[in-house]
Amino acid sequence: MIEKFSSLKAVAIPLDRMNVDTDAILPARFLKTIKRTGLGGNLFNAWRFDESGSEVPGFPLNMAAYRKGKILVTGENFGCGSSREHAVWALMDYGIRVVIAPSFSDIFYANGLKNGLLPVRLAAGDVRSLIDLLLASPGGEISVDLRTQTVIGPDGASYAFEIGAFPKECLLKGLDEIAMILEHEEDISGYEREWKKKTPWLFADI
Amino acid sequence: MATLFRKIWDRHVVAERSDGTSLLYIDRHLVHEVTSPQAFEALRLAGRKVRRPLSLLAVPDHNVPTSPDRLERIEDPDSRIQIQTLRENAKAAGITLFDIDDIRQGIVHVTGPETGLVLPGITAVCGDSHTSTLGAFGTVAFGIGTSEVEQVLATQTLWQKRPREMRITITGATGFGVSAKDVILSIIAKIGAAGGAGYAIEYAGDGIRRMSMEERMTVCNMTIEAGSRFGITAPDETTFAYLHGRPAAPGSAQWESAVADWKTLPTDAEASFDREVSIDASRLVPQVTWGTSPEDALPVTGAVPDPADQPDPGIRARMERSLRYMDLAPGTRFTDIPVVKVFIGSCTNARIEDLRLAAKVAKGRRVADGVTAMVVPGSGLVKRQAENEGLDRIFLEAGFQWRLPGCSMCLGMNPDKLKPGERCASTSNRNYEGRQGPGGRTHLMSPMMAAAAAVTGRIVDVREVLAA
Ligand code: SF4
Numbered sequence: 003m004i005e006k007f008s009s010l011k012a013v014a015i016p017l018d019r020m021n022v023d024t025d026a027i028l029p030a031r032f033l034k035t036i037k038r039t040g041l042g043g044n045l046f047n048a049w050r051f052d053e054s055g056s057e058v059p060g061f062p063l064n065m066a067a068y069r070k071g072k073i074l075v076t077g078e079n080f081g082c083g084s085s086r087e088h089a090v091w092a093l094m095d096y097g098i099r100v101v102i103a104p105s106f107s108d109i110f111y112a113n114g115l116k117n118g119l120l121p122v123r124l125a126a127g128d129v130r131s132l133i134d135l136l137l138a139s140p141g142g143e144i145s146v147d148l149r150t151q152t153v154i155g156p157d158g159a160s161y162a163f164e165i166g167a168f169p170k171e172c173l174l175k176g177l178d179e180i181a182m183i184l185e186h187e188e189d190i191s192g193y194e195r196e197w198k199k200k201t202p203w204l205f206a207d208i
Numbered sequence: 209m210a211t212l213f214r215k216i217w218d219r220h221v222v223a224e225r226s227d228g229t230s231l232l233y234i235d236r237h238l239v240h241e242v243t244s245p246q247a248f249e250a251l252r253l254a255g256r257k258v259r260r261p262l263s264l265l266a267v268p269d270h271n272v273p274t275s276p277d278r279l280e281r282i283e284d285p286d287s288r289i290q291i292q293t294l295r296e297n298a299k300a301a302g303i304t305l306f307d308i309d310d311i312r313q314g315i316v317h318v319t320g321p322e323t324g325l326v327l328p329g330i331t332a333v334c335g336d337s338h339t340s341t342l343g344a345f346g347t348v349a350f351g352i353g354t355s356e357v358e359q360v361l362a363t364q365t366l367w368q369k370r371p372r373e374m375r376i377t378i379t380g381a382t383g384f385g386v387s388a389k390d391v392i393l394s395i396i397a398k399i400g401a402a403g404g405a406g407y408a409i410e411y412a413g414d415g416i417r418r419m420s421m422e423e424r425m426t427v428c429n430m431t432i433e434a435g436s437r438f439g440i441t442a443p444d445e446t447t448f449a450y451l452h453g454r455p456a457a458p459g460s461a462q463w464e465s466a467v468a469d470w471k472t473l474p475t476d477a478e479a480s481f482d483r484e485v486s487i488d489a490s491r492l493v494p495q496v497t498w499g500t501s502p503e504d505a506l507p508v509t510g511a512v513p514d515p516a517d518q519p520d521p522g523i524r525a526r527m528e529r530s531l532r533y534m535d536l537a538p539g540t541r542f543t544d545i546p547v548v549k550v551f552i553g554s555c556t557n558a559r560i561e562d563l564r565l566a567a568k569v570a571k572g573r574r575v576a577d578g579v580t581a582m583v584v585p586g587s588g589l590v591k592r593q594a595e596n597e598g599l600d601r602i603f604l605e606a607g608f609q610w611r612l613p614g615c616s617m618c619l620g621m622n623p624d625k626l627k628p629g630e631r632c633a634s635t636s637n638r639n640y641e642g643r644q645g646p647g648g649r650t651h652l653m654s655p656m657m658a659a660a661a662a663v664t665g666r667i668v669d670v671r672e673v674l675a676a
Contacts, residue, residue, distance in 0.1 A: 004251070017340055020526050021390060021401055021501050025640045030621035034271060034286035036245035036293050048642045053628065077522065081404035082435065084619075086243065087339040087353035108371075108437050109337060113353035166369070167227055179355075180256065183363045186223050187233060190365055193222045193233050194260075203458045203466075204235050204330065207262055208304050208323060 005118030006176035007148055012072035014144040015062045016136040020077030028087040041088055042095030067140030073100040075132050081110025090117050091126055100146045114168045122163045148173060181203050209478040211373055212442050213408045216348045218651035220331050222365055232368050234360050236325055236332040240316050241268045241294040243335030247358035248297040256362045258301040265325060266298040267306045269315045271622045272351035274584050279309055311634040317341040317555040322589050324454025328443035328470040333360055336556050340431040344424035346443030346473055372482040374407040378415030380490030385671035388423035389557060389654035392430040393495040393505040395487055395497050404436025412442040417490040421450040422561040429556045432639050442474035494670055496542050497639050497652040499530035500565040508669045533641050539636035542667045549632040550581035550662040552655050554618040557635035558586030560593050562655040567599045569659035573606035573654020576665030582609040584616040620645035633661035
């Protein structure tokens with residue numbers, strides 16, 4: 003289900019790394035669950051905790067200034083690798099609602115939108131300035147407004163971002179995508195009837 | 209004038225939105241135990257049904273142990289619950305399940321093609337990013353998240369934005385000791401781990417034409433490591449020969465007309481792509497990765513690169529981090545790097561041809577002292593075939609473990625894992641930090657290269673081992 007999102011002003015956490023993969027966001031051993039909840043405690047497990055389970059000092063999530071952070075600002079190709087939606091659930095369970103990066107993996111981007119985690123693409127130079135600002139004065143806040151598609155940095159600088167009209171509407175209204183697809187039920191059944199005539203083997207028992 | 213990808217896409221459009229997004233009909237849906245339980249649960253909570261159970265195949269692979277006693281008991285309670293949940297969901301919906309005692313069980317991307325479920329001209333999805341493997345058949349196949357799994361279960365469709373298209377032309381034949389894995393590793397190194405983002409990638413050229421289906425699957429498999437969800441290559445006589453007679457392929461009455469249709473699919477001569485890349489396979493040498501991104505592949509004849517030579521500060525920082533994690537010093541020759549574990553398996557390289565190639569290297573040699581090496585067939589059918597050919601005996605005599613099928617040490621969620629600090633020569637597809645177990649260090653390479661590392665105890669150029 004999509005959790006509604008329209009705007010948010012919150013502490014932003016700088017994670018100054020590129021190619022952050024979904025194994026780093028949530029290691030595989032935490033995927034052995036049949037639920038979506040309770041994953042936030044293991045978000046970035048290998049970076050956040052040492053072998054004894056103690057917090058690694060200096061990792062942004064462990065620093066007092068960023069504890070209340072709900073926005074993550076990070077490097078390019080965020081969420082690459084495995085399709086595990088658990089990565090999105092872990093971020094959201096921790097409290098993150100927006101990730102700002104120069105680019106995202108295609109699957110992570112789609113998974114984020116489907117849950118109400120807003121992935122915001124900004125130019126690499128703009129993300130760099132945001133990260134530098136957040137590192138220079140930890141605890142700085144960023145505002146994100148989906149309606150106007152703008153991000154306002156801790157210094158008041160404003161950046162516009164792009165998002166498709168349809169995912170935007172789904173996020174703003176928290177729409178049930180399946181119900182919307184099922185409005186096309188006749189199209190789907192019609193397509194299926196014709197396709198079955200051409201490719202009966204795709205409809206047989208295996 | 210259309211591309212292969214476009215022709216298949218257009219055939220599957222059920223409806224379109226004004227922004228150009230298509231409601232795509234999905235022909236085949238594969239599910240495994242890790243990414244499906246939440247989808248089935250959400251469907252149940254919403255009071256919805258699985259729309260077309262016969263389009264599905266369910267197979268447990270990620271957290272099944274690969275030891276023979278797995279049929280008696282699975283030690284880990286969470287894994288047991290996930291596998292049991294898959295069984296229950298499959299049963300309740302009437303979905304075919306290849307359970308862990310079924311000879312057809314295996315890694316989902318190995319087992320699907322073996323049954324003939326994956327055919328040219330169709331769409332296929334799975335809640336798993338390596339679904340790109342299936343594009344080897346001339347199929348629009350892509351990995352999806354769990355919310356999308358739920359959508360396909362409920363509606364048999366997905367809203368999708370058509371990606372841009374890239375063509376990668378592979379020319380020439382790989383030389384002695386070089387394989388499809390080396391081709392794809394060098395492609396990823398060339399275009400980068402995000403190079404394919406937003407694109408579908410068609411592999412073309414005589415280099416891919418001369419490859420077997422197994423080799424094409426290896427290439428398409430790692431398309432996701434180049435950032436693209438879709439790898440595809442045209443169906444041809446090799447494809448048809450592979451599919452003929454498989455249980456879910458068109459039967460003899462329908463075969464001729466199906467093939468006639470499949471022959472219309474390849475990209476038209478005048479069709480154009482958003483980006484063109486080419487690679488000469490005949491010039492490649494065996495590849496090995498040194499870092500924690502699949503793009504970190506270099507010829508085994510080289511050495512660990514020096515971040516100081518990298519002008520971009522972001523990339524330099526990433527390289528430094530990788531080398532710290534991998535515990536490697538710049539300038540170290542790859543062939544001076546010792547390994548303690550060797551893993552031959554995964555959806556990239558656990559098909560029969562992969563095992564044959566590895567066995568050629570293992571034959572008559574011994575796994576080096578202090579090295580643990582395992583061979584994990586991609587499916588029960590691959591395992592049986594290998595045993596019929598005597599490959600298991602070759603591996604066992606050489607001191608390799610011969611295990612039951614599953615994802616195994618490709619990812620650290622079943623009992624086969626690296627311990628912190630252990631260094632592994634692996635035929636899998638991801639060398640991320642902790643991928644094979646917390647603190648584990650992964651060097652990706654081909655099955656021949658991994659077998660050669662097993663018998664020498666270090667990374668080595670397989671061509672030298674074979675020549676010796
Ligand atoms: S073998 Fe590895 S990459 Fe392939 S499906 Fe299993 S876990 Fe994923």
